[in-house]
Amino acid sequence: DAKTTQPTSMDCAEGRAANLPCNHSTISGNEYVYWYRQIHSQGPQYIIHGLKNNETNEMASLIITEDRKSSTLILPHATLRDTAVYYCIDRSGGGADGLTFGKGTHLIIQP
């Protein structure tokens, strides 16, 4: 079973920042936080990952709390194409194992 918990669904207005929370209270010291998203009927797409520092790339920013028990994915200027299910996954950095997906958050961007 997935070790992370996320809200089932969220709405966000187009053009606004979408903030998606994730709780990973049992994360161990060598586990990273990964975010993927899945647009309807497509394969998952990697977004970002982090260990303990905040991270930013061209798609999103990842804010990890100091105790690493939770994190927030930020899409700075959401567009309609960002409507998808977003998955937060904690896993070891070696990446030798398959991923355990939870139910994720269904983010709906409203025009």
Next chain:
Amino acid sequence: GAVVSQHPSWVICKSGTSVKIECRSLDFQATTMFWYRQFPKQSLMLMATSNEGSKATYEQGVEKDKFLINHASLTLSTLTVTSAHPEDSSFYICSARSLATSYNEQFFGPGTRLTVL
């Protein structure tokens, strides 16, 4: 870079037939590939881990004789659903582990939708 393809993108077959799904890493070598399936309105579930040149490792509850996996090269893994039945209808997705990145990331294919009549 890091593109993974799957073929076919969708397939419809009769009950009792076998279906082969291909997963290819197009621009990188993948010693490890993973197979997932996703039923409607559910999340992805890992089925098996496929290592190049060795036998696949199956997750609990996944029948290895029904879901045959072959990983004969560093860019190709195949999943064969043998004697398919309507309950095997699902969205099958593969991912490939890239050793080229610093964190051994997995990249997903677009999925194959299998419908068994």
